[in-house]
Amino acid sequence: MDLPLIDWNEIWRKQQPRTFDEERNRSYWNKRAKTFSRPENVSPYVDRFLNLLQPEPHWRVLDVGCAAGTLAVPLASRVCQVTGLDISPHMLAGLQETCRAQNIQNIRPVEASWNDDWQSLGIEPHEVVIASRSVIVPDLRQAIVKLNRFATSKVCISIPVGTGPFDPLLLRAIGRPCRCGADYICVVNLLYQMGLRASLNFITYEEESGYQDEAEAFRAHQRRLGELTADEEQALRQYLRTGYIRRDDRWQRAEPLRVSWAVLDWSPVPEAPDRLP
């Protein structure tokens, strides 16, 4: 088999779980904004990502899919400026709330999508562009080209390994496809085909936040899974009854869930040669 001829972008596109309707996507993330990565449920992921990034004080960082500032907020005290770009106005409202509460002056929120013309929104190239857990695009190649165009010295992204933050047993229980395989490996290969030599690291941890009770666990999974059919809802309730237990006074998965993210960083080449025909 001629390896350079494999179309990794197409494999990526076929494996994407959601339709890429901008409105639905925005509404999905708006609904998750109240609880997503708020201080009370920050995971070990943040410190590990920042350790790999090694921020420098002179950097201006463009944080694509910044949410309510999971990384933008801790980055703000370590770099000179952060531009936080996100499709969800509710996420950005959370970010602004935190900036006000903590008197953070060097984060500029921009409501925009991967698809928008960033330049026309006043976004210029930054030393570093990050897209952490936010490469939510059908066209991976186009996204990589865009990241390269807006970074002068480094691009750093994280991509799920296997099902990433999703519980594969839960997905199976409710009858949704459990997409393992076409994950970060598409990105590694596509970058290679585009002539970009990325460093690869992994962040792996056990999800241990847990929930107050079964009802809270149900609501959290419902938010993450998006709209559920009646059958899926019933299967989710059943799964939570059998797959979860009370531990340390929290409602937790019987077997802690290991979550793994691949972190890839590279030096941008604006017109990276592509070996695909």
Ligand SMILES: C[S@@+](CC[C@H](N)C(=O)[O-])C[C@H]1O[C@@H](n2cnc3c(N)ncnc32)[C@H](O)[C@@H]1O
């Ligand atoms: C899983 S969160 C990751 C947030 C943060 N970067 C982190 O690592 O915690 C994904 C974020 O990407 C944003 N997002 C999803 N689709 C997007 C799009 N098409 N354009 C811009 N942002 C998008 C969501 O609103 C959400 O805030």
